[in-house]
Amino acid sequence: xxxxxxxxxxxxxxxxxxxxxxxxxxxxxxxxxxxxxxxxxxxxxxxxxxxxxxxxxxxxxxxxxxxxxxxxxxxxxxxxxxxxxxxxxxxxxxxxxxxxxxxxxxxxxxxxxxxxxxxxxxxxxxxxxxxxxxxxxxxxxxxxxxxxxxxxxxxxxxxxxxxxxxxxxxxxxxxxxxxxxxxxxxxx
Amino acid sequence: xxxxxxxxxxxxxxxxxxxxxxxxxxxxxxxxxxxxxxxxxxxxxxxxxxxxxxxxxxxxxxxxxxxxxxxxxxxxxxxxxxxxxxxxxxxxxxxxxxxxxxxxxxxxxxxxxxxxxxxxxxxxxxxxxxxxxxxxxxxxxxxxxxxxxxxxxxxxxxxxxxxxxxxxxxxxxxxxxxxxxxxxxxxxxxxxxxxxxxxxxxxxxxxxxxxxxxxxxxxxxxxxxxxxxxxxxxxxxxxxxxxxxxxxxxxxxxxxxxxxxxxxxxxxxxxxxxxxxxxxxxxxxxxxxxxxxxxxxxxxxxxxxxxxxxxxxxxxxxxxxxxxxxxxxxxxxxxxxxxxxxxxxxxxxxxxxxxxxxxxxxxxxxxxxxxxxxxxxxxxxxxxxxxxxxxxxxxxxxxxxxxxxxxxxxxxxxxxxxxxxxxxxxxxxxxxxxxxxxxxxxxxxxxxxxxxxxxxxxxxxxxxxxxxxxxxxxxxxxxxxxxxxxxxxxxxxxxxxxxxxxxxxx
Numbered sequence: 001x002x003x004x005x006x007x008x009x010x011x012x013x014x015x016x017x018x019x020x021x022x023x024x025x026x027x028x029x030x031x032x033x034x035x036x037x038x039x040x041x042x043x044x045x046x047x048x049x050x051x052x053x054x055x056x057x058x059x060x061x062x063x064x065x066x067x068x069x070x071x072x073x074x075x076x077x078x079x080x081x082x083x084x085x086x087x088x089x090x091x092x093x094x095x096x097x098x099x100x101x102x103x104x105x106x107x108x109x110x111x112x113x114x115x116x117x118x119x120x121x122x123x124x125x126x127x128x129x130x131x132x133x134x135x136x137x138x139x140x141x142x143x144x145x146x147x148x149x150x151x152x153x154x155x156x157x158x159x160x161x162x163x164x165x166x167x168x169x170x171x172x173x174x175x176x177x178x179x180x181x182x183x184x185x186x187x188x
Numbered sequence: 189x190x191x192x193x194x195x196x197x198x199x200x201x202x203x204x205x206x207x208x209x210x211x212x213x214x215x216x217x218x219x220x221x222x223x224x225x226x227x228x229x230x231x232x233x234x235x236x237x238x239x240x241x242x243x244x245x246x247x248x249x250x251x252x253x254x255x256x257x258x259x260x261x262x263x264x265x266x267x268x269x270x271x272x273x274x275x276x277x278x279x280x281x282x283x284x285x286x287x288x289x290x291x292x293x294x295x296x297x298x299x300x301x302x303x304x305x306x307x308x309x310x311x312x313x314x315x316x317x318x319x320x321x322x323x324x325x326x327x328x329x330x331x332x333x334x335x336x337x338x339x340x341x342x343x344x345x346x347x348x349x350x351x352x353x354x355x356x357x358x359x360x361x362x363x364x365x366x367x368x369x370x371x372x373x374x375x376x377x378x379x380x381x382x383x384x385x386x387x388x389x390x391x392x393x394x395x396x397x398x399x400x401x402x403x404x405x406x407x408x409x410x411x412x413x414x415x416x417x418x419x420x421x422x423x424x425x426x427x428x429x430x431x432x433x434x435x436x437x438x439x440x441x442x443x444x445x446x447x448x449x450x451x452x453x454x455x456x457x458x459x460x461x462x463x464x465x466x467x468x469x470x471x472x473x474x475x476x477x478x479x480x481x482x483x484x485x486x487x488x489x490x491x492x493x494x495x496x497x498x499x500x501x502x503x504x505x506x507x508x509x510x511x512x513x514x515x516x517x518x519x520x521x522x523x524x525x526x527x528x529x530x531x532x533x534x535x536x537x538x539x540x541x542x543x544x545x546x547x548x549x550x551x552x553x554x555x556x557x558x559x560x561x562x563x564x565x566x567x568x569x570x571x572x573x574x575x576x577x578x579x580x581x582x583x584x585x586x587x588x589x590x591x592x593x594x595x596x597x598x599x600x601x602x603x604x605x606x607x608x609x610x611x612x613x614x615x616x617x618x619x620x621x622x623x624x625x626x627x628x629x630x631x632x633x634x635x636x637x638x639x640x641x642x643x644x645x646x647x648x649x650x651x652x653x654x655x656x657x658x659x660x661x662x663x664x665x666x667x668x669x670x671x672x673x674x675x676x677x678x679x680x681x682x683x684x685x686x687x688x689x690x691x692x693x694x
Contacts, residue, residue: 006619014616018361025364028379036374039638040367047360054353058620096407101615104406104583111587112608116601120592128584136412136580146581150588158592162237166592167601 008059010098015055022048107131119169124154196547199244200555208245209552212252213559217567219253220260222582225404226273227257231522232396233589235529236596243530244548250523251552255307256560258462258498262299263564266491267292275462275501278470278494285486297433298488299495300561302444305437306496307557309448310455310503311550318539318546321511324660325536330643331655333513333535335664337637340514342668343457344626351621358622359630365390366634373642385602392525392632394594394603398610399628400518401590403618406611408583414576430565436488443473443489444496451497455504455516462501462517469497503553510538510546513636521629528632529597535636 006014026044029037096104110130114123128150132143158164199205212234219230230253238246261272266283279299286295328336345355368379369389380386437444447469454465473493474480483490505516506523513535515521527534532542539546594607618624648654656662 011620014620017616018357022361022364025367025379028381032376032378033374035642036371036376036378039641040364040378043360043363047357047364050353050357050360054351054357057351057353096403096410096615100410101406101612104408104410105612107409107583108402108406108587108608108611111591112604115591115604120588120595124588128588131409131584132580135409136578138580146584150585154588154592158596162240162596164592164596165599167595167599 011058012055015051015058019048019051019055022051107135115167115169117169117171117174120166121151121155121159122169125151193543193547195544196244197551199248199548200551205245205248206555208241208249209252209555209559212249212254212552213256213556213563216253216256216556217260217560217563220257221264221272226261227254227519228522229401229404230257231519231526232393232400233586233593235396235522235526236393236593238526239529239597243527243532243542244544246526246530247545247548248552248555250526251549252556252559254502254519254523255499255553255556256563258495258502259300259303259557259560259564262303262495262498263296266295266299273462275466275498276494277463278466279491281470281484282487282490282494285484286488286491289486291429291486294429294433294436295491296564297430298436298491299433300564301434301437302447302492302495303499304557304561305444306448306451306499307503307553309445309496310452310500311554313452314503314507314550317507321507322539325511325539327660328512328536329658330640330647331658331661332664334637334640334644334655335661335668336512336514337633337640339664339668339671340508340512341626341630341633342671344623344629346671354620354622355626358617358624358626362627362630363634363637365395366631367638373639385600390631391594391598391600391603391606392528393597394607395610395631396522396525396628397590397594398607399614399624399631400522401586402607402611403615405583405586405590406615408579408586411579411583414578437492440489440492443476443492446472446476447493447497448500451500452504454497455501456507457516462498465497465501465504466494469493499557506549506553509534510549512536513538513633515629515632518625518628521625521632524632 022044025040026048029040029044031037032040111123111127114127117123118126125147128147129143132138132146133140138146154166159166215230215234216227219225219227219233231250234249234253238249241249257273258275261276262279262283263272265271265276265279266287269280269284269287271277271280283295283299286292341359345359346352364379366389368386370377370380370387377387450469450472451465454468455462470483470490470493473489474483477483477487477489501517502519505520508514508516509520509524513524515524524534527538527545532538532545590607591604594603595601597603614624614627617627644654645652654661656665
C-alpha cells in the first residue's frame with residue numbers, strides 16, 4: 001500500500017500542526033525565567049520561520065526547488081565525470097500510504113487500548129488471533145499455534161525470565177469502582 | 189586510553205558475554221534480512237531490555253547487532269535481489285547477477301570477507317586515531333561541546349537529500365521536544381501543560397521506538413503479502429566457491445582499502461549515512477576500473493567495494509559518537525541513547541572515564557564479524573526463504589515486542605501511548621519530506637546542547653564571548669560556517685567558472 005506525494009491540504013494541515021506545536025512552546029516559554037526560556041526561544045523562533053518557509057516552498061514549487069541544496073551535493077559526481085549523479089541514484093524508501101496508516105494504525109491503537117484495559121498478556125491473547133482471523137484470514141490451527149507461542153513468549157520471556165512485572169490492565173480497577181465491589185482475593 | 193583495554197576485554201572470558209555477541213548476531217541477522225528493518229530498528233527494539241545488563245555486556249550485545257546487520261542484508265541482496273538494509277542496495281548490482289550465474293556462494297564469501305576486511309581496516313584506523321582524538325577531547329570544555337553538537341546537527345540537516353530547510357526544522361522541533369519536562373538546571377517545569385506525566389520529559393526509548401520502529405510496524409499491520417518477492421529459486425553453487433570468494437578479496441586489496449577509506453570518512457561525517465558511502469565507493473570503483481563495462485553484471489570489485497565500505501562506515505560512525513557524543517548516524521544515535529540509559533555520559537568524558545565501554549564496542553565489532561560470517565555461511569539458503577514469510581505473521585509480533593519494550597524501562601503504560609503518537613508524527617514527518625535522522629538525533633542532543641550552553645555562560649559569568657575566544661571553539665564555529673556556506677556558494681561558483689570558460693572559448 002504505497003502512494004505518491006501528499007496533497008496540498010495534507011501538507012497545509014501537517015505544517016500547521018507542527019507550527020502550532022512550535023508556537024505553543026514559544027508562547028509557553030515567555031512565562032519562564034530568562035535563562036530557562038533562552039534556548040527554547042533561540043531555537044523555537046528560527047524553527048517557526050523555517051516551518052513557514054518550508055510550507056511556502058511546498059505550496060509554491062519554484063520556491064521549494066531553491067531550498068534543495070545540501071552537503072550531499074559534495075558527493076555528487078555529475079560535474080566531474082559526466083556520469084549520472086550519485087545522489088540521484090540513491091534509493092527512495094517506500095512510504096506507507098494514508099490508507100495503510102489508517103489500517104495499520106487502527107490495529108495498533110486497538111492493541112494499545114487492549115493493553116491499557118486488560119494488560120499485556122490478555123491483550124496479546126485477544127489481539128493476535130483477532131488480527132490473524134479478521135485481517136489476514138488464516139486457518140484456525142495456524143492462528144492457535146501463533147497465539148499460543150506469542151502469549152508464552154510474553155508471559156514466560158518477559159514476565160518470568162526478564163522479571164518485567166508487566167502491566168495487568170486498568171479494567172479490574174474500573175469495574176471495581178463501577179459496581180462498588182472489592183478486589184478479588186488471589187486465586188492461587 | 190589503553191588502560192581500559194583489559195577492562196573491555198575481560199568480560200569476553202565469560203561465556204555469557206560471548207552469548208550476548210551471538211544473540212546480538214542472531215538479532216542483527218534477523219533484522220538485517222527483513223527489508224524495512226535494519227540496525228536502527230534492531231537496536232531500538234533491544235534497547236529497553238538491555239537496561240538490566242551491566243553496560244559492558246550491553247555494549248557487546250549492541251556490537252553483535254551492528255556487526256551483523258550489514259552482512260545479513262547483503263546475503264538477501266545477493267540471493268534474491270532484495271537488499272535487507274538500505275546500504276545493501278549496491279550489493280544487488282553485482283551480487284545478484286553472480287547468483288544468477290550460479291556463483292552465490294562465491295558472492296556471499298566475497299561479501300562477508302570484504303566486510304571483515306572493511307571492519308578490520310576501520311578498527312585499525314580507529315585505534316590509531318584514538319590517542320590523537322583523546323588528546324583533542326581533553327581540551328574540550330562546554331563551549332567546544334556546544335559547537336560540536338551544533339556542527340553535528342548542521343551536518344545532519346545539510347545531508348538531507350531533499351530539503352535543507354526541513355532538515356533544520358526537524359532538528360529544531362526535536363530540540364524543543366527535548367526541553368519538555370522539569371529542568372533541574374533552572375528548578376522549573378517547562379512545557380508540561382500541567383500534565384504530571386511530562387514532568388520527567390518525553391521518555392527516550394519510547395520516543396525512539398515511535399520514530400524508528402512504529403512506522404514500519406504499522407506498515408506490516410496493513411499488508412497481507414510476503415515480506416519480499418522471490419526466494420523460491422535460489423542458485424547457491426558449490427562450497428568450493430567459498431575459497432574462490434576469499435581469494436577474490438585478496439586479489440582486490442586496493443579496492444578494499446579504497447572503499448574502506450571512503451566508508452570511514454563518510455562515517456565520521458555526522459548524518460551522511462551508509463547509503464551515500466556505498467554509492468560513493470561503488471562509483472569510485474567504477475571510475476578506478478580499467479574496464480568498467482563489467483559493473484552491474486556481476487563484477488567482483490563492485491560487490492567487494494560495496495561491502496567493505498558499509499562495514500567501515502559503521503566503525504567511522506562510532507568515532508564521533510564515542511569521542512564527541514555526536515552520533516555519526518541514526519544507528520549511533522540509538523547507541524548514544526543506550527549510553528545515556530546506562531547512566532554513562534556521552535562525549536569527551538566517555539573516553540577518559542569509561543574507556544572500557546569503547547574497547548568493548550571495538551572487540552565486540554571484531555568478534556561479531558567472525559560470528560556473523562560463520563552464521564551467514566551456515567544459513568544462507570534458509571535466510572533467503574525468511575523473506576517470503578507472510579507479513580501478517582511479522583506485524584503482530586513486532587507490535588507486541590515494541591509495546592513491551594516501550595513499557596519495560598520505566599514500567600509506565602503511558603509510555604506505550606507516547607510511542608504510538610511518536611510513530612504517527614514520524615510517519616507525517618517522513619511523508620512531508622522531513623528527515624527522521626535530524627529529528628531523532630536532535631532529540632538526543634537537545635539536553636547536551638542546553639547543558640553545554642548554560643555551563644559555558646556560567647564559566648564566563650554570562651559573557652557570550654566564551655563561544656568565540658577559545659581556539660578550538662573558534663575553529664569549530666568557523667567549520668560550521670564553512671559547512672553551511674559551501675553548498676550555497678557552489679551554484680554561483682559554477683556559474684562564474686562556466687562564464688570564464690565561455691569567454692576563453694570566445
